Amino acid sequence: MHCFRLPAAAPARLRAFWRLGRAGAVLLAGLLPAQARAQAGALAPATGALLLRPAAVFDGQERHVGWAVLVENERIVAVGPAAQVAAPAGARTLELPGLTLLPGLIEGHSHLLLHPYNEAAWNDQVLLESQALRVARATAHAQRTLLAGFTTARDLGTEGAGFADVGLKQAIDQGLIPGPRLLVATRALVATGSYGPKLSVDENVPQGAQEADGVDGIVRAVREQIGKGADVIKVYADYRWGLNGTAQPTFSQEELALIVQTARSAGRGVVAHASTPEGMRRAVLAGVETIEHGDDGTLEVFQLMKKRGVALCPTVTASDATSQYKGWKKGQEPLPPRLQAKHLSMQAALKAGVTLAMGGDVGVFAHGDNAREMELLVQDYGLTPLQVLRQATSGNAQIFHLADRGSIRPGLLADLVAVAGDPTQDVAAVRQVRLVMKGGVLYKQP
Numbered sequence: 001m002h003c004f005r006l007p008a009a010a011p012a013r014l015r016a017f018w019r020l021g022r023a024g025a026v027l028l029a030g031l032l033p034a035q036a037r038a039q040a041g042a043l044a045p046a047t048g049a050l051l052l053r054p055a056a057v058f059d060g061q062e063r064h065v066g067w068a069v070l071v072e073n074e075r076i077v078a079v080g081p082a083a084q085v086a087a088p089a090g091a092r093t094l095e096l097p098g099l100t101l102l103p104g105l106i107e108g109h110s111h112l113l114l115h116p117y118n119e120a121a122w123n124d125q126v127l128l129e130s131q132a133l134r135v136a137r138a139t140a141h142a143q144r145t146l147l148a149g150f151t152t153a154r155d156l157g158t159e160g161a162g163f164a165d166v167g168l169k170q171a172i173d174q175g176l177i178p179g180p181r182l183l184v185a186t187r188a189l190v191a192t193g194s195y196g197p198k199l200s201v202d203e204n205v206p207q208g209a210q211e212a213d214g215v216d217g218i219v220r221a222v223r224e225q226i227g228k229g230a231d232v233i234k235v236y237a238d239y240r241w242g243l244n245g246t247a248q249p250t251f252s253q254e255e256l257a258l259i260v261q262t263a264r265s266a267g268r269g270v271v272a273h274a275s276t277p278e279g280m281r282r283a284v285l286a287g288v289e290t291i292e293h294g295d296d297g298t299l300e301v302f303q304l305m306k307k308r309g310v311a312l313c314p315t316v317t318a319s320d321a322t323s324q325y326k327g328w329k330k331g332q333e334p335l336p337p338r339l340q341a342k343h344l345s346m347q348a349a350l351k352a353g354v355t356l357a358m359g360g361d362v363g364v365f366a367h368g369d370n371a372r373e374m375e376l377l378v379q380d381y382g383l384t385p386l387q388v389l390r391q392a393t394s395g396n397a398q399i400f401h402l403a404d405r406g407s408i409r410p411g412l413l414a415d416l417v418a419v420a421g422d423p424t425q426d427v428a429a430v431r432q433v434r435l436v437m438k439g440g441v442l443y444k445q446p
């Protein structure tokens with residue numbers, strides 16, 4: 001621990017700051033143990049041992065009836081058949097009859113700083129909403145995400161809100177606001193001219209991501225984002241800037257390779273927004289870890305992804321939601337062309353055996369409604385509930401390099417969710433959230 005005694009010779013102004021700011025300084029320095037900090041929205045701090053006795057435990061792979069889980073402080077310490085999980089003296093017990101205990105769910109693609117496009121168009125959010133308004137809204141989004149059972153979220157770009165996701169993550173980690181653990185991308189990278197908003201050609205308006213081009217520009221932008229706190233680098237490998245608004249590749253193969261190389265040398269992975277086969281192909285060859293959307297992906301490009309170990313985060317809800325915003329009446333009208341293409345691409349991805357991440361592009365639709373992606377993958381795209389449950393827990397943890405969560409095993413973080421019913425049989429059960437624990441702290445309980 002650092003010595004906090006200020007030298008007697010310190011200037012008076014600094015001494016005054018010291019007296020006023022000491023508590024804040026201690027918090028900022030992270031010197032208080034996590035359990036001693038106030039956790040906003042928490043029902044009880046994580047102290048001592050807690051035995052959870054649900055009807056069943058889904059451990060990230062399989063559901064086990066009659067299992068119990070023992071948590072101590074912020075970690076899971078034991079899991080197995082209830083008779084074999086011994087609670088230490090003084091442990092509290094929480095009976096959870098009829099509930100299935102799961103690892104905290106992991107959202108793979110969110111934008112906490114966006115709200116649904118049928119509330120406000122994306123252009124208007126980027127150009128007309130102040131950063132203060134957007135951050136205030138994002139704090140409510142973070143709480144809804146957590147209470148929906150998503151204890152981790154990979155947040156893929158602030159869409160014009162600068163580096164606000166870094167502060168949002170800090171506020172959650174310091175216990176100031178309730179929310180999921182975040183992996184943040186900060187501003188994301190776009191090629192000059194490819195993104196939006198686009199207004200009059202006479203005006204250079206703020207963009208929804210950071211423009212960067214060429215060797216110097218790209219290296220500098222990637223390093224800047226990392227320096228400001230990016231956990232992951234997001235690049236738009238294609239966008240709707242082609243003739244007649246078609247999606248076309250943006251960055252060259254060399255530029256994408258440089259982005260990956262620069263990020264990787266600082267220990268960061270790269271994720272690529274890509275919908276066109278050529279944009280996807282370039283991103284995969286450059287070495288990105290996940291492709292977001294992949295709406296027009298072909299069997300050939302999915303086979304390349306499979307070969308290179310690149311996962312697809314299909315965000316099926318984004319296209320489902322935006323089609324409905326444009327007037328499509330789901331269930332009453334045939335699929336619009338965009339969704340027909342999405343179905344063909346998903347069939348090709350499944351045929352190629354590409355690893356799927358679970359992420360819906362939340363923000364396009366309502367935060368807290370994250371489970372909609374899991375439901376659509378089952379109802380509209382033919383996956384089994386067990387497949388999507390694995391994706392949303394152990395699968396996403398593996399793809400995002402989160403070795404400390406995503407399963408219920410001794411030593412992992414006590415990020416746990418209990419839902420009514422059996423979500424391995426009926427995926428809609430993931431909406432019946434009765435308990436949410438993050439790092440041993442309860443945010444919701446029966």
Ligand SMILES: [Zn+2]
Pocket residue numbers: 109110111156361
């Ligand atoms: Zn997105």
